[in-house]
Amino acid sequence: MQRYYSVGSNMAATDETSALLRSFECEQNLLSRPDGSANVRQGDTSVLAAVYGPGEVKMSEEIIDKATLKVIFKPKIGLPGCAEKLQERLLRNTCESVVLAVLHPRSGVNIVLQVIQDSGSLLSCCINAACMALVDSAVPMKCLVSAVTCAVMEEGRIVLDPDSKQEKESSAVLTFAFDSRENNVVTCSTKGCYTPEKYQECLSACGAASRNISSFFRQAVERRMSKEL
Amino acid sequence: MKEVPMSTCEREFILKAIRDRKRIDGRQTYDYRRLKVSFGMERGCCIVDLGDTKVLAQVSGKIEEPKKNRPTEGSIIINLELSPMASPAFEPGRPTESGIEMNRILERNIRDSRAVDTESLCIVAGEKVWSIRADVHVLNDEGNIMDAASIAAITALSHFRRPDVSVMGEEVTVHSPEDRDPVPLSVHHMPVCVTFAFFDQGEFLLVDPNRSEERVMDGRMVVGMNMHREICTLMMSGGMLLVKEQVLRCSQIATVKVAEIIELIQRALDKDAQARQAGEKCGFAESVPTNKITTNRKEATAIDTTAAAQQASQVIQEAGPVDKPMSNMLVQAPGTVQIGEGLVNTWDVDDEDMESEEKEGREKSVTNGREAVATSKPTERKRPVKAGEGTVSHAEGSDSEEEETVMLFQGDDETKSTEEPDSTALMQPSNSDKPAKKKGKKKKAAQK
Amino acid sequence: MAGLEIISDQGYRIDGRRSSELRKVCARMGVFTQADGSAYIEQGNTKALATVYGPHEVRKGRGKIQHDRAVVNCQFSMATFSTGERKSRPKGDRRSQEMSMHLRQTFEAVIVTELFPRSQIDIYVQILQADGGNYCACVNAATLAVIDAGIPMKDYVCACTAGFIQDSPLLDISYVEESAGAPFLTVAMMPKSEQIVLLEMNSRLHADNMEKVLDLATQGCKDVFAVLDRHVRDHVSESHALMTAS
Numbered sequence: 042m043q044r045y046y047s048v049g050s051n052m053a054a055t056d057e058t059s060a061l062l063r064s065f066e067c068e069q070n071l072l073s074r075p076d077g078s079a080n081v082r083q084g085d086t087s088v089l090a091a092v093y094g095p096g097e098v099k100m101s102e103e104i105i106d107k108a109t110l111k112v113i114f115k116p117k118i119g120l121p122g123c124a125e126k127l128q129e130r131l132l133r134n135t136c137e138s139v140v141l142a143v144l145h146p147r148s149g150v151n152i153v154l155q156v157i158q159d160s161g162s163l164l165s166c167c168i169n170a171a172c173m174a175l176v177d178s179a180v181p182m183k184c185l186v187s188a189v190t191c192a193v194m195e196e197g198r199i200v201l202d203p204d205s206k207q208e209k210e211s212s213a214v215l216t217f218a219f220d221s222r223e224n225n226v227v228t229c230s231t232k233g234c235y236t237p238e239k240y241q242e243c244l245s246a247c248g249a250a251s252r253n254i255s256s257f258f259r260q261a262v263e264r265r266m267s268k269e270l
Numbered sequence: 271m272k273e274v275p276m277s278t279c280e281r282e283f284i285l286k287a288i289r290d291r292k293r294i295d296g297r298q299t300y301d302y303r304r305l306k307v308s309f310g311m312e313r314g315c316c317i318v319d320l321g322d323t324k325v326l327a328q329v330s331g332k333i334e335e336p337k338k339n340r341p342t343e344g345s346i347i348i349n350l351e352l353s354p355m356a357s358p359a360f361e362p363g364r365p366t367e368s369g370i371e372m373n374r375i376l377e378r379n380i381r382d383s384r385a386v387d388t389e390s391l392c393i394v395a396g397e398k399v400w401s402i403r404a405d406v407h408v409l410n411d412e413g414n415i416m417d418a419a420s421i422a423a424i425t426a427l428s429h430f431r432r433p434d435v436s437v438m439g440e441e442v443t444v445h446s447p448e449d450r451d452p453v454p455l456s457v458h459h460m461p462v463c464v465t466f467a468f469f470d471q472g473e474f475l476l477v478d479p480n481r482s483e484e485r486v487m488d489g490r491m492v493v494g495m496n497m498h499r500e501i502c503t504l505m506m507s508g509g510m511l512l513v514k515e516q517v518l519r520c521s522q523i524a525t526v527k528v529a530e531i532i533e534l535i536q537r538a539l540d541k542d543a544q545a546r547q548a549g550e551k552c553g554f555a556e557s558v559p560t561n562k563i564t565t566n567r568k569e570a571t572a573i574d575t576t577a578a579a580q581q582a583s584q585v586i587q588e589a590g591p592v593d594k595p596m597s598n599m600l601v602q603a604p605g606t607v608q609i610g611e612g613l614v615n616t617w618d619v620d621d622e623d624m625e626s627e628e629k630e631g632r633e634k635s636v637t638n639g640r641e642a643v644a645t646s647k648p649t650e651r652k653r654p655v656k657a658g659e660g661t662v663s664h665a666e667g668s669d670s671e672e673e674e675t676v677m678l679f680q681g682d683d684e685t686k687s688t689e690e691p692d693s694t695a696l697m698q699p700s701n702s703d704k705p706a707k708k709k710g711k712k713k714k715a716a717q718k
Numbered sequence: 719m720a721g722l723e724i725i726s727d728q729g730y731r732i733d734g735r736r737s738s739e740l741r742k743v744c745a746r747m748g749v750f751t752q753a754d755g756s757a758y759i760e761q762g763n764t765k766a767l768a769t770v771y772g773p774h775e776v777r778k779g780r781g782k783i784q785h786d787r788a789v790v791n792c793q794f795s796m797a798t799f800s801t802g803e804r805k806s807r808p809k810g811d812r813r814s815q816e817m818s819m820h821l822r823q824t825f826e827a828v829i830v831t832e833l834f835p836r837s838q839i840d841i842y843v844q845i846l847q848a849d850g851g852n853y854c855a856c857v858n859a860a861t862l863a864v865i866d867a868g869i870p871m872k873d874y875v876c877a878c879t880a881g882f883i884q885d886s887p888l889l890d891i892s893y894v895e896e897s898a899g900a901p902f903l904t905v906a907m908m909p910k911s912e913q914i915v916l917l918e919m920n921s922r923l924h925a926d927n928m929e930k931v932l933d934l935a936t937q938g939c940k941d942v943f944a945v946l947d948r949h950v951r952d953h954v955s956e957s958h959a960l961m962t963a964s
């Protein structure tokens with residue numbers, strides 16, 4: 042099976058005019074301790090997310106008019122360092138824009154993410170897992186958030202949902218997170234060099250893909266609620 | 271976040287059940303919960319499910335210099351991470367007392383009992399050895415982390431393959447997996463921990479306590495044992511008193527349990543090896559049932575992005591042309607570049623004040639090297655009269671731009687700087703070697 | 719370890735002891751005047767110093783207060799000059815943290831903490847010279863210090879190691895024997911009731927030999943108890959004599 046197809050201007054590379062997202066799997070409520078948990082697998086990349094809260098928060102971290110969101114990102118090997126802190130920050134900002142923190146003042150919501158397998162598009166997988174865990178924990182949210190990573194290859198081709206090999210070969214990797222209601226950009230994280238045109242192209246390609254993921258999330262929730270518990 | 275405290279009646283209920291020789295989850299005294307070992311895609315990665323307790327282990331290896339006192343032995347590091355995912359009581363960062371204790375038990379059980387041969391990890395004696403690291407992450411704490419972690423650690427170590435290494439004279443080559451098959455670690459024996467919980471001052475004993483049992487127990491005893499009935503670690507502590515007979519009984523029970531567990535691990539390892547040999551897809555994904563309503567799956571889907579390029583160009587067009595980047599960049603000297611126009615000062619600031627401020631700023635930035643150019647140049651243009659000699663000198667092809675501009679104002683600023691001790695005081699500590707250079711330049715200019 | 723004979727053909731160990739013989743134990747109680755209780759012990763070349771403060775109100779961290787009993791706070795440290803190679807970190811590493819925790823667990827089980835609710839007892843132990851059996855020396859020193867402080871205990875708590883080398887159990891393992899890589903068991907127990915308070919084992923030992931080693935360790939603890947008890951009695955009668963004399 043061919044894994045990816047090209048997008049955009051360099052159509053000559055393959056004849057296909059569409060891009061492929063890897064298989065997408067999501068399992069919710071698989072851990073008994075956290076208030077919400079989810080395992081999201083995009084192809085081989087797998088991230089486990091757990092949410093605790095809203096609950097008690099440390100005095101020093103308390104915010105008077107809203108809940109404190111804390112994201113903990115756990116790498117698989119070794120101790121978390123600077124890169125993980127940056128990742129946590131990105132994820133926290135993403136979640137903060139969709140969680141209705143004002144409904145739980147003076148409390149804390151902890152989101153813990155554990156990398157199970159990194160085979161590319163890790164950041165988008167983390168955001169998706171965090172979103173599904175938040176849904177599972179029933180923390181009130183404005184809307185869902187879905188993230189898509191794309192890679193700009195050397196020759197200008199855009200690959201959606203790249204695996205680690207493609208990420209390595211690419212000249213730039215861009216990750217966008219969109220909200221599910223208006224499809225507005227919530228987060229954007231990029232690495233590498235690209236032209237503004239390529240950026241716009243990636244943005245609209247990822248936007249299209251994120252709608253697909255959003256509908257998958259919706260479907261997952263519908264499926265979960267299909268039976269009376 | 272703190273753990274929800276246990277109510278007295280729940281505590282009493284559990285204790286009463288135990289005194290009636292019953293367990294709240296319906297198990298018998300010596301029963302383990304359901305144990306499941308599954309492997310990840312990568313080598314040396316496994317998840318152990320013990321009931322609802324879930325532990326992930328990942329083994330990794332890197333080449334390091336050996337310790338001075340053991341030049342021919344590789345090292346094994348075991349790190350138990352009580353992830354805040356497992357329980358609200360676990361905080362990220364510094365490990366807790368119980369975390370350290372469990373980590374030490376794991377180390378003693380696996381490393382100190384020499385379960386993994388460290389001498390075979392040596393590549394070049396005294397220079398290069400393999401350092402094997404096992405990270406054990408607790409993902410869900412429903413009691414008895416210890417046993418689950420020890421099973422996960424030893425299973426992951428047995429599953430791990432390190433890249434093959436060959437030594438040719440001085441040269442050490444690490445072969446990629448495609449090049450040569452990776453080699454397994456030599457695991458001599460597989461020690462596994464069995465945890466016993468004691469109640470009522472050691473009168474009642476349970477195997478594999480779950481979380482609620484752990485919370486009411488008096489203390490615990492951990493027995494680490496291998497297939498050959500060798501005790502690899504023994505740890506009993508925590509506010510309870512036992513007599514010798516109880517300890518011996520525990521070691522006997524452990525013998526039976528360890529045999530069962532190791533058989534299961536072996537079976538899991540064999541199955542995984544077969545699957546890998548046959549080239550089947552392996553990984554956690556394969557071991558998860560997909561028919562539950564909490565799971566959802568979609569196959570790889572194509573996304574129609576034909577419009578993407580079009581949309582992109584449309585957006586770009588709508589946005590209008592982007593301000594072109596400054597095209598009139600001037601390269602004055604190798605490694606420097608100059609931008610900006612140096613327009614007339616529109617800020618309503620007294621020129622005199624500006625001058626001293628600028629001087630200060632410039633003097634500091636000189637130490638930063640190249641950046642200095644951008645700040646200093648505009649002023650140069652602003653005062654064409656003063657700049658006169660400066661421009662002449664760098665037209666001559668002076669070696670460094672920034673020193674040039676520093677010199678520019680030296681003539682009339684020197685008197686000023688004595689008037690304003692602040693600015694001079696600031697500059698002095700940062701560039702002590704500057705004055706000499708400046709003087710040299712000045713001479714040069716004077717010659718001209 | 720090749721070439722190193724732990725037991726000679728005549729049945730003697732490197733330091734001339736027989737297999738079930740303790741090293742010489744010297745002890746002194748009340749070595750410091752400022753602390754509520756203090757003691758110094760020498761077991762062969764292993765030297766330990768223990769001080770006890772309390773029971774006093776709970777300091778730093780009111781959250782630790784227990785409403786039905788006293789909290790025991792232990793701190794273990796090793797002098798920088800205690801080992802062959804100078805130690806750069808006298809306390810705070812994983813090993814000493816573990817040791818502190820084990821000491822705390824031991825004394826929490828033995829001190830009658832119910833008598834002092836909402837209070838705290840501090841036990842500080844330092845190893846001045848390490849030559850095997852550090853934990854044992856610490857426990858024995860701390861027991862004497864706790865007795866010196868007049869804090870009620872259920873019983874003495876005595877600790878002893880026992881190893882299994884060349885198919886025979888050995889009592890009170892020294893550093894050389896410890897580093898030979900053979901299994902050894904550390905036991906802390908209440909000698910009168912033979913109840914085990916803490917049990918720890920390193921390296922590999924066959925389950926069948928367990929009983930032998932444990933029996934020997936038990937005997938060792940009882941021997942230690944005899945020595946400690948004599949010291950306590952001497953100390954008490956001495957101080958009594960001093961008091962009546964004045």
